[in-house]
Amino acid sequence: MTERSIDELGPVDYLIVEFPAGHQNFTGEGAAELVRLHDAGIIRLMDILILQKGEDGTVMAQELGDLAELGELARIETELVQTLAAEDVEHLAAAMDPGSVAGVLVYENLWAAPFGSAMRRAGGQLIANGRIPIQAIIAAVEADAALEAEGI
Amino acid sequence: MPLGPGRAGVGVIGAPVAKAAVVGAAISPGPSPIAKAAVVGAAVGPGPSPVAKAAVVTAAVTPGRRRF
Numbered sequence: 001m002t003e004r005s006i007d008e009l010g011p012v013d014y015l016i017v018e019f020p021a022g023h024q025n026f027t028g029e030g031a032a033e034l035v036r037l038h039d040a041g042i043i044r045l046m047d048i049l050i051l052q053k054g055e056d057g058t059v060m061a062q063e064l065g066d067l068a069e070l071g072e073l074a075r076i077e078t079e080l081v082q083t084l085a086a087e088d089v090e091h092l093a094a095a096m097d098p099g100s101v102a103g104v105l106v107y108e109n110l111w112a113a114p115f116g117s118a119m120r121r122a123g124g125q126l127i128a129n130g131r132i133p134i135q136a137i138i139a140a141v142e143a144d145a146a147l148e149a150e151g152i
Numbered sequence: 153m154p155l156g157p158g159r160a161g162v163g164v165i166g167a168p169v170a171k172a173a174v175v176g177a178a179i180s181p182g183p184s185p186i187a188k189a190a191v192v193g194a195a196v197g198p199g200p201s202p203v204a205k206a207a208v209v210t211a212a213v214t215p216g217r218r219r220f
Binding site (some may be wrong): 014016060063082083084085086087088089090091092094095133135137138141142145 | 154155156158159160161162163164165166167168169170171173208209211212
């Protein structure tokens, strides 16, 4: 990767995708989409961990390289910078239910870097950000419609 | 399984992570947060995605709609 200044770096996000016990249907589709986003330069994958939480609450963490079948992720594995430390595992697993498996992703939002740089050059500073699940927006629209139907 | 030596050092997460449904309920917008919290919590909970009516999805993606 070419050298980049801190002003050229995009914001870094993490997400945890939990697969509850009995709802695990791994086909490789998700991995392929992840590689596509990385290859398209939309994100830069920085770290991936697989967590398993036992029924007794114990947590097992695996690197991509620990998996038997990596598929398209094999190429990405060598590019990961391993952002997460071992002490992050318990913090991340706190959100998981016993018996579940989760994929943890850390990624740089390459798409946002030029815009962020432009905002800083204009004197702006990020004071808050967040994510609204589309399900939450739909639920809010539905709730509004229900209130309207009740004449509230 | 212990992670390798590359995982030593200071973590970046900082605190135990809360499940997204809890966060979603806490930031639920609108005049009736208690009622909506249950709706939003159900919507972002595990399991099959709730099937939204087409009109609702349209409302969620249509430009020019301000909710206040």
